[in-house]
Amino acid sequence: MNQNLLSITGVSKNFGDVTALDDVSIEIRENEFFALLGPSGCGKTTLLRVLAGFEDPDTGSVTLGGQNLLSLPPNKRPINLMFQSYALFPHMSVEKNVAYGLQREGLGKDEIRDRVADVLTTVGLTDKASRRPAQLSGGQRQRVALARAIVKRPQLLLLDEPLSALDRKVRAEMQLELKRLQHEVGITFVVVTHDQDEAMSMADRIAVMSEGVVKQVASPVDLYSRPDNLFVADFIGSSNAFRGVASEAGVQVDGLGLLPGTFGASSGEATLIIRPEDMRLVDQDQAVLAGTVVDTQFTGGSSTIALSIAGHSSPVLVSCQGSASVTRGDTVHLAWDPSRAIKLTK
């Protein structure tokens, strides 16, 4: 296991009466590809700005490699930020933009030239070196911004929604490219995104945030299969939630009966979560629940069936391989492997 590089401990930040960060604590490891995921306005950018030194937190501490980061002025931090808006200097060529940070380090002309040439090769913009940002496409600008940040070889690279301005296809390519780059340069990446697919496919670990609070920090697989709370279960993928009272055999839900799950000894209020792909259509004699089909959606390799179940307010989603064999109005029966059920008490 890699060592911790960055420790964020109890960081809070208020803007007037808006709480942008509320007691945020995260540990980020060396060479990790870490994602901050959350809905718009949950404080992702604010957290990056605290790390970069553009906002002072009201409370809390941040250390980088054991050193207090907050006491360093922003221009002395070994951290580079790729801005949500790229923030390229419009009056400088691509080359000059990339060289800017190296010149500030006082490096020699030859070294600067070589490193700029190297990084432009890495991002595939060698032939655009003398262009101005205004003469580039969105994807090219994004790569210049990336080149400008990685050429400094920072200990930590912060990327604020680096791919949000790109269309789907370019975006998928850039996701791969970012991963490849991270392996190649061996820098710790912290990527902000509000796109869960992007976070799930790129990151080693993800922090899910909501309204300034970190809801869970875990690997993509764990976030999906072992969400800590309802917010995460709901935000990552789709889920069917049933509120009730926990017991050894499952969760007792008013009007639906005992929904099975294997949680060991437990009691008190709880929510049972079943992912759509864990739901199975079964014969009546094995059924746990019965419902009426209200909608079916075919999405390429699989289909999603929406069911309405008497006594349950929201539609229940079931996904199955291939096209659905049922049609609207059919009555179907559901069951699931109790070990796949997730119990949440928060």
Place this chain on the structure above:
Amino acid sequence: MTSPAAQGRGAGRRRALGARFVFLGPGLFYVTVFMAIPMLLVLSYAFLKRGRFGGVKMEFTLDNFHRVIESVYVSVIGNSILIAAITTILALLIGYPTAYAIARLPRKWRNLALVLVVLPFWTNFLIRTYAWILLLNSEGPLNKGLTAVGILHEPLDLLYTRGAVIAGLLYAYLPLMILPIYASVERLDNSLIEAATNLGASRARAFFTVTLPLTLPGTMIGAIFVFVPSLGNFIVPELLGGGKTVMIGNLIRDQFLKARDWPFGAVLALIMVALLILLFAGQAAISRRINGRGRHA
């Protein structure tokens, strides 16, 4: 023979042109009547002989241009350029920091500050200039005050000096420096400064490598807005310079109203216009370079 479709297109285009003229019309009329025609008159006067009591005689000549290089006129033009240049530099030194500070004020204070900057424009220019006479004369509050506190033993000759002219021009045109600089600083994307800082630039370095170049086009506009009217102003040199400081503006006015040499006045006016065009062309070229538009690498 044109096809019906092509005729239809032609008619559509004519309609579009007509519609465009409706909107352009008033502006076009204004530019023609108040700019183009007078400019053409001035241009043609420059090549004609002077009439006896003003006006022109319809005879072609280039003599008017030769006279410009006579030493008295060269020295007046040189003196004017010097005074206008000093005024512009002082306006820059005062105006840039002021504009920058205003642009960084909280939004609600910004408008108030801008109103204060243009407030003097609400009073007649002549009256404001007379106020400077009162302020600067040997019995004025400045001299009196300084003598009273013992800094001066006897009043200084502040009025009717080149310094008084510069002070008057500076006072008159400083807002024209502040406003365009303010506009360009205000428009500047703050994340560019943050990016420079993040890449390791100190505050001063970020200012000189990012803020200053990107606000240079606005700053040059401000400089032109101060330089050109300072050069052409004749009220300030007359009132505050006491007629001792003759500037090109005085010269032009005198050619038309006193010497009744319209052609020579026209030549001098043309020189000013040419200078203005040159300055704006320079500004446009530099601004294009900074913004990186147009020229494809």
